[in-house]
Amino acid sequence: MKTQTHHPQTFRSVPTHSKPLDSARLEKLLEQQLDLYKTKLLSSGLEYQLAVQNIPLGAHSTFQSFEPYPISIASAKGAWMTDVDGRKMLDLSMGFGSMLVGHLNPEVVSEVRASLDVGTLYTAPSPISRDAAERLCRRFGIEQIRFTNSGTESTMYAVRTARAYTGKEGVVKVEGGYHGSGDALMVSTKPSLEKAGPADSPNSVIGNASVPGESYVVPFNNIQALENVFSKHAKTIACFIVEPVLENIGIVLPDEGYLEAVRSLCDQYKIVLIFDEVKTGLTAGPQGAAQRLGVIPDLICMAKSIGGGIPLAAFGGKAEFMQPVTDGRMPHLGTFNGHIMAMAAVRAVDKVCTPAALEKAESLNIQALTRIREIIDEFELPAHTVGFGVKGCVTWSDKPVRNYRDYKATDFQIAELSFLWSLNHGIMTPPGLDEQWLISLAHDQGEVDFMVNDFKELAKTLRG
Ligand SMILES: Cc1ncc(COP(=O)(O)O)c(C=O)c1O
Structure with missing residues (x-):
């Protein structure tokens, strides 16, 4: 073989x-x-x-x-x-x-401490939240970004943005992939094999107490299985969300050419491609996994490593795909979004992660x-x-x-x-x-x- x-x-x-x-x-x-x-x-x-x-x-x-x-x-x-x-x-x-960047990284401590002299929460735009957004857009090679407070929020909003952008509801995800605990994505995160169905066309196994809506599950590294789902259901599918490298079942690497093939299938069927970089992010390299692996998604979710230990996450991407946030088709809300301590931490992490x-x-x-x-x-x-x-x-x-x-x-x-x-x-x-x-x-x-x-x-x- x-x-x-x-x-x-x-x-x-x-x-x-x-x-x-x-x-x-x-x-x-x-x-x-x-x-x-x-x-x-x-x-x-x-x-x-x-x-x-x-x-x-x-x-x-x-x-x-x-x-x-x-x-x-x-x-x-x-x-x-x-x-x-x-x-x-x-x-x-x-x-x-x-x-x-390590526990109590001196740069993070110093920036966060400095933020305590100027206030912690404005619930209003500020130069520091603009600066943090600019830094992350530059690093991750994206045009627009919105801050959230957890990876779960980011993947939830990215899916919702894709739904608003396409006017469709269906979500495709990878079997065994974890994308936070939002309802749409609590599907086949670690399904029991009795419920999981055939390996090439797995069942969508719904997590306890969640209501995901229309959902499809595919095996990772199997482009034919993805094409089968797309060709059958493209009319109702909004997005495919995937970690470019799976990091919730050990580390599962993409086969050579897999992500490129995913990109072109999404283009062919007009399905929004979301990379969940909550875990990869800066741990993949200075510009994240997408740029390192050479495949650019439409939307990207970030959390964990960008915040230096402060609760912080974000989602963003090409301006065209963030348009539903701008025009109100997908209201993105949150009292603590752009929290000043978190913004200070972004600045510190950006300086330190050379x-x-x-x-x-x-x-x-x-x-x-x-x-x-x-x-x-x-x-x-x-x-x-x-x-x-x-x-x-x-x-x-x-x-x-x-x-x-x-x-x-x-x-x-x-x-x-x-x-x-x-x-x-x-x-x-x-x-x-x-x-x-x-x-x-x-x-x-x-x-x-x-x-x-x-x-x-x-x-x-x-x-x-
Ligand atoms: C790939 C991935 N996406 C999303 C999440 C959710 O992030 P959070 O725990 O910040 O809600 C996680 C959490 O581990 C994750 O590993």
Whole structure:
């Protein structure tokens, strides 16, 4: 069978041979790590007992909650966090990638502090919100932008803008893709395989308690499946929304030519192409994923990395596609839009994320991916490494993952063990088995050595 090559701006290294791991041994190791977690993280356990009385699951986002209880954090600086048990933890989650410039980045702190001297909320235009918009338009190569407060708002408004622009309602998305919790997009985010239907024409599986409207789901990296949906339903489809690199089921890379083919199909069928760059954004490179990968969408959603840790997001694109906002076909509203602290953070992030700074972080990331790949080889682990920009992950499969069904075939038992292992060994990985690490501007050689050495210890333990 011909193996697909991935986009040349992305990284994937799959070993040619591996040996399976013993499942019974993994089960035992998992139990040990769980016991260790409960004995090491006593104050986090206590904090959870208190929190759960007023907060469902003891956390303000269900993504922050996991069994037996999440780690409670007291402070963070640079690439490190301190938990309520006083343990220093290397942060590889970095706020799901939001903390690209590092915790308490001095430039962000200084700009945000300065904003406190002039007021925090005007609910009126201001030179600082104009300046922030100009900076992001310049970077992302777009003509117009509107600020929001979360990625969910941005994807929701982008879809609504596309609906207003086309006068159609239907939304197409990728199976396994997460685009925030707006109703239209809470479809087949991680559907159970019993409900998901055939791999080439998946069912649209509606998330609990959401009302999405007309929705279609396609497998990633399958242009024929997209064409099938477009040719059948183009009359009612407003948009196709996709992450240019999927970053909510590990990292799933676009095959070479896939995004280009998506672009031309959208043009052919007059369907608005939305890139969700909430996760990729500046973590993909100084100008975001679209420009790095060479495929330009009609609308783009941003959040996380552009805000330096302040709640901030945006959507924008070509002026023609933002026209519904201008002419009132799609009212975009929000009391906190353009919040002065957030605008100050945009300015700081824009100053700090120079091509040289991001290049340094990316070369550390490539080093981490390469060294971890060598350990995978040495211990013949059924795993491979994937990376894009300053993000990377270990995928527990000896085959490349090109879509959601491949992802579902990866080994979740090892992924869970690796997750608990890291937390017990002073590394904060993102909650969930499907996230990726981020090498921020605050990570350096010492941090990369720490994470690679920890992976080596895990590999030794896995082989026993
Ligand atoms: C690709 C993608 N889009 C949208 C969102 C939603 O962003 P937020 O959590 O800021 O609402 C997320 C969140 O993780 C995401 O990963």
